[in-house]
Amino acid sequence: MIQKGKAWKFGANIDTDLLAPISALTSAKPEDAYTECLKDVDPTFAPNCKEGDIFVADENLGIGSSREWAPQYLRSCGIRVILAKSFARIFYRNCFNLAVPALVCAETHKIATDDQLEVDMENGVVRNLTKGETYKCDTVPAHLMQIVADGGLMPHLKKKFKKAS
Amino acid sequence: MGQTISEKILARASGKETVKPGDIVTCNVDLAMVHDSSGPRTSGKKLDELGVPVWDMDKLVVIADHYVNLDTPESKNVQDICDAWCEAHKVKHFIRNQGICHIVLPQEGHIRPGMFCVGADSHSTTAGAFGAFMVGVGATEITGVMATGDIWVRVPENVRMEVTGALKPGVVAKDVILKICGDHGIMGFGYQVVEFCGDGVAAMSAQDRMTLTNMAAEIGAKTGIIAPDAKTTELLKAWGVRGVNADDWQSDADAVYAKRITVDGDTLSPQVAAPSSPENADDVDNYRNVKLDQAYLGACTGAKLEDLRMAAEVLKGKKVAAGTRFLVAPSTIKMRELAAAEGTMKILEDAGAIILPSGCGGCIGLGDARLAEDAVGISSTNRNFVGRAGPKSSKLYLASPYTVAASAVAGQIADPRDML
Known part of the structure; x- marks a missing residue:
């Protein structure tokens, strides 16, 4: 799987309260409130993020709550791949379950917002087309890539139950 | 080679003799917990979309605690969805408006040592205070658990966190865990299981120990765990859990730890x-x-x-x-x-x-x-x-x-x- 897109670069410790604020979760339609994603960090992100963009952060992305709204909101904004130096474990699993691959990349500090990236998930390579640089990222366990290939855990489960019946 | 309490639980839950850190195993879930936010309105809806029943109604606990007592139409809506879903699915263990899930769950007798549990909330780690291995997951993941009764787990490395000495009056578990957060950071033990032990932990009440495992979530850990002792058994008994066998769920003396860390209880001050x-x-x-x-x-x-x-x-x-x-x-x-x-x-x-x-x-x-x-x-x-x-x-x-x-x-x- 290769994903090409524009980078949105954030720093370390982006937590789930920033990604999915309680005001969004308690609104009448939380699924539509993704426009509040990261409003306290960069209010230009949600309105300007485009389908296929790539979310890039430094250490500890997704620390905090188990709320799946956090990666769901990134997905609703258009994000299709996430790169970070490290992830909180629940957030990491939630990303794959929503078919948004989360890749560990030690060199995200070299990436800036608006850089054009090409992420080769099978081979663990990130190409920064803007800067002409290449970074390594961890490859993903096969069972997780299968969930992504199926379109997320829900379609994956549907397939499983269809087979069983 | 010896096993830690966590490895013993994961081996049992995955039907294996032994497991080692890094193994990816499928574990049978002994108990799944959801609350009003992560349950009926999210994972419950997804389960209905799959069109399959809850795998084992004896093993599901639904606890309404996030949106209770709030006077807004949105909160009432979440509560109504929770009530209706539990009724429609004849949820056997639906605990409504009795308090916060991580405390209600053991208090109502659902947790015992050696269990492998999954909760759709990050502080599900709390149950580790009773020698259970409980991890937090998201809404879609718990939907999978509710449908199949199992979940994939990467066996974590173990960290032995020993609290030495005796805490002074006015210094408690919260100070210990905040000190650990301060010293090791919010992701200090990413993907690892932190086993709290030592004289400082042994001297704590079983209830105070819950604060240590609760905030395992704030040190990046997959979960926290404390091997059960007489105090554990006594508190669980008071909460209606009989026949607890604490001896089966202890770490072996020659178990392998990726890190051994000590916190000096004698000199610890209150932390902020x-x-x-x-x-x-x-x-x-x-x-x-x-x-x-x-x-x-x-x-x-x-x-x-x-x-x-x-x-x-x-x-x-x-x-x-x-x-x-x-x-x-x-x-x-x-x-x-x-x-x-x-x-x-x-x-x-x-x-x-x-x-x-x-x-x-x-x-x-x-x-x-x-x-x-x-x-x-x-x-x-x-x-x-x-x-x-x-x-x-x-x-x-x-x-x-x-x-x-x-x-x-x-x-x-x-x-x-x-x-x-």
């Missing part, structure tokens, strides 16, 4: 974590004189019966400072009732505490304990991220129930040891 991360923890001395608009005793972390007692010990015969609101939301209704029967609630109320309903409330920025614009608060909760307990302009310090109570009296952050 400054805005806006639990890892900003330091000795209370460094934060004295921070003026407070609000002090809050609440959440799954800091409003159990013993937490209420700690606050009462400080507040007996004293008054909350003018200009500071002191709010108390007992973790569960049962604990509030126990605290009322023994006179603890009266001490808090006489000191000027405002008692709020039992639920997640102020910890997640809901209800009367939500911090106002520019307000500065101290609380016995677990997280103080920007925007969590109030607007971006508010500031939250984290501390133990002792320190929160002492600070309420002083109107500014204070050392509880001066008031005991």
Whole structure:
């Protein structure tokens, strides 16, 4: 799987309260409130993020709550791949379950917002087309890539139950 | 080669003789817990979309705690969905409006040593205080558990976290875990399981130990765990769990640990974590004189019966400072009732505490304990991220129930040891 897109670069410790604020979760339609994603960090992100963009952060992305709204909101904004130096474990699993691959990349500090990236998930390579640089990222366990290939855990489960019946 | 308690549980749950760190195994789930936010309105809806029943109704517990007691149409809607789903699915263990899930779950007798459990909330790690291995997951993941009864797990490395010596009066589990957050950071033990042990842990009450495993979530750990002892068995017995075999769920002497870390209990001071991360923890001395608009005793972390007692010990015969609101939301209704029967609630109320309903409330920025614009608060909760307990302009310090109570009296952050 290769994903090409524009980078949105954030720093370390982006937590789930920033990604999915309680005001969004308690609104009448939380699924539509993704426009509040990261409003306290960069209010230009949600309105300007485009389908296929790539979310890039430094250490500890997704620390905090188990709320799946956090990666769901990134997905609703258009994000299709996430790169970070490290992830909180629940957030990491939630990303794959929503078919948004989360890749560990030690060199995200070299990436800036608006850089054009090409992420080769099978081979663990990130190409920064803007800067002409290449970074390594961890490859993903096969069972997780299968969930992504199926379109997320829900379609994956549907397939499983269809087979069983 | 010996096994840790966590490896023994994961081996049993995955039907293997032994497991080792890095193995990816499929575990049978002994218990799945969801709440009103992560349950019926999200994972429940997804389960219906799959069109399959709950795999084993005896093993599912639904607890309404996040959106209870809130007077907004949106909250009522979440509660209505929760009630209707539980009724339609004939949920056997639906606990409604009785308090916060992580405390209600063991209190109602659902947790015993050796269990492998999954909860759709990050503080599901709390059950580790009883020698169970319980991890937090998201809504879609728990949908898979509800449908299949199993889940994939990467066997974590083990960290042996030994609390040596004896904690001084006024220093408790919350100070220990904040110290660990401060020393090792919010992701200090990413993907690892932290096993708390040592004389300092053995001397703690079984209830206070829950604060250690609760905040395993704030040190990046997959979960926290404490091997059960006589105190564990006794508390579980009081909560209706019979026939606990603590001996089967101990780490072997030759078990392998990726790290061995000690916390010096003898010299530990009360800890305070400054805005806006639990890892900003330091000795209370460094934060004295921070003026407070609000002090809050609440959440799954800091409003159990013993937490209420700690606050009462400080507040007996004293008054909350003018200009500071002191709010108390007992973790569960049962604990509030126990605290009322023994006179603890009266001490808090006489000191000027405002008692709020039992639920997640102020910890997640809901209800009367939500911090106002520019307000500065101290609380016995677990997280103080920007925007969590109030607007971006508010500031939250984290501390133990002792320190929160002492600070309420002083109107500014204070050392509880001066008031005991």
